[in-house]
Amino acid sequence: MLKYLEIADKMEAWIIEKDLSQGEKLPKLAELMELYGVSKSTIVKALERLENRGLIYQVQGSGVFVRRPKRADYVNLIDNNGFTADLPTHKMASKVLTLRKIKPPKKVQAVFGSEQTEVYEIRRLRYIDADVLCLEESYFRTDIIMYLNEQIAQGSIFNYVRELGIAIGFSDKYLTVKKLDQKTADLLGVKTGDPALTINEIYYLTSGEPFDYSTTTYHYENSKFFIQSNA
Amino acid sequence: MLKYLEIADKMEAWIIEKDLSQGEKLPKLAELMELYGVSKSTIVKALERLENRGLIYQVQGSGVFVRRPKRADYVNLIDNNGFTADLPTHKMASKVLTLRKIKPPKKVQAVFGSEQTEVYEIRRLRYIDADVLCLEESYFRTDIIMYLNEQIAQGSIFNYVRELGIAIGFSDKYLTVKKLDQKTADLLGVKTGDPALTINEIYYLTSGEPFDYSTTTYHYENSKFFIQSNA
Structure with missing residues (x-):
């Protein structure tokens, strides 16, 4: 460092x-x-x-x-350190729903490039204390993250990536608000049509190469966010 | 500069x-x-x-x-330049609902300090082309922004502030998602109970003094946001 x-x-x-x-x-x-x-x-x-x-x-x-936010329990939207660093007084946990190697879906291939023929697909429900925080669907390039298993995915994948010596650089985040479909609502434990913030993120290495494409849908009652902007 | x-x-x-x-x-x-x-x-x-x-x-x-976002029509959540700079290909307009000097509400006084006895209260509907983008409720310190009128509030208040030679520094932004009450839904032209992103912002001068407290509620179908993070 x-x-x-x-x-x-x-x-x-x-x-x-x-x-x-x-x-x-x-x-x-x-x-x-x-x-x-x-x-x-x-x-x-x-x-x-x-x-x-x-x-x-x-x-x-x-x-x-x-500069310090006066409000606790908000997730930092600029920081790329992950929930564990944002919410130190809470117990974070993940339930792995899917973990497999697949051919990248079109939306993912559009970002990783057509030469990318395989990705890890990971779907996780993430919990804050006993409550559902979000449903996360991630795709990792297998030529960069060569190995993943359920135990790793239950913890912080980003901490694991850093321990591999891979340097995470920057990210693009796209935010939209929508009404939930039944399938996602059921997973989050809310009602069909309830509101949700969805954040689509593309994470890049310090070299500028994208390596992680993820879409996270948040439980609207269990999530709050902050940005300390200086631009 | x-x-x-x-x-x-x-x-x-x-x-x-x-x-x-x-x-x-x-x-x-x-x-x-x-x-x-x-x-x-x-x-x-x-x-x-x-x-x-x-x-x-x-x-x-x-x-x-x-680094350039590949998606158009997203509002930049880090930039403090305002919508006009984010959405150059669109026509932005504002309808002023309220513009008056009042004693600050408690939530505002908690940020500006108890010595602040007067603020401008401004409520605006903001439009992107012909569509409602958001409802914005702002409070400005009258000892910093000494004069405002409806014509100024119809345009960019931040541009006006900069023209006064006042140096805008940084901001704290707090994001929550909720179901709309009837009053706000009516103003935005959506249904009661529809989803909305609400951003509560505190803007500071370069000296660190807060001068603007605002709460903006976005039309969920007409707004999309992005963050280019490097932290």
Whole structure:
């Protein structure tokens, strides 16, 4: 991991541990350099990283201040760290409905390219504590994620991917709201015609190659989302 | 405007004008320096800005590549530029339902602080071409936005705010999905109980002070959203 990313993670952990709230000022640059034993440029890059992730804001000539959502239990829509990181006070679990290798459906092949002849298809119900959070349907390229089993899919697939040394880069997310069909409503435990947010996501490696195409449908009463935007 | 932000805007306009697509490579650093007549550090900061906004990705040792959503008509959830910038091929319009100065409601005072004794309350129906896009209810601090009228509210309030020289910084966005009550459904032209995405937003100045509290409820058939995440 690059040094400034490591420092950014440490700073984030420190903000959470100290339970700093919105508007609290961070130590000055010189103090941070001493605290973490790194150069000015590393601290500057770590702060930029935290600013990009919406965790701090910098006011010219004044200092660096904390941004923290005041509302608990919201899923972060910008973060690519997964639910487990977003909802630390909750118990997350997954029930695997489908796990198999198949020829990619057309919508998936349109993203992965026609040379992609095989993908893992995984359908999971994801739970927050005892409640259904969402139904997730994912397709992974088998030339990048060569092996998956039910035990891995019951936990965090992204943690597993990272442990394989695969560098997850960025993602495109498309959001729509709809009325549920009977099949999905039954799985989520709501009524046919009830509302749902559907997020279609394409995840890319740092190289720019797409490796995961997923569609997640959320239980409207058990899910809330936030975005800390700085653009 | 800071030089690197100006260059970032120019590069973005250039990507759109040239109609570059996902994965296309930008010119090398040296060429960009010459093209825009600025220093290496300005180009590097401009590219970082574009990367943070999800418009490019940088691959170490390989170059800088374009990120572009392949789907039209989606509203960008990270951008704070407003609908007019997101949906360039559409005609946006607003119908002002309410525009008045009031004592802030409790939920608004909780964000602006108890010393805030007056706010502008604005309720607007916003249209995309001939269709209702959303119902927006906003509260602006009158000590920051000292004057507003119906004509301004029919257009882009954010453009007006920027023209006043007020620097918009960042925002917190909270998303929930619900079934519509009769009053809101009637305004949006859908049925009671139909689904809707509601986004509650708090906008801050670059100084970190909140100045706009708004709640927007979207017509579920006329709205789609995207996020280009890089975190």
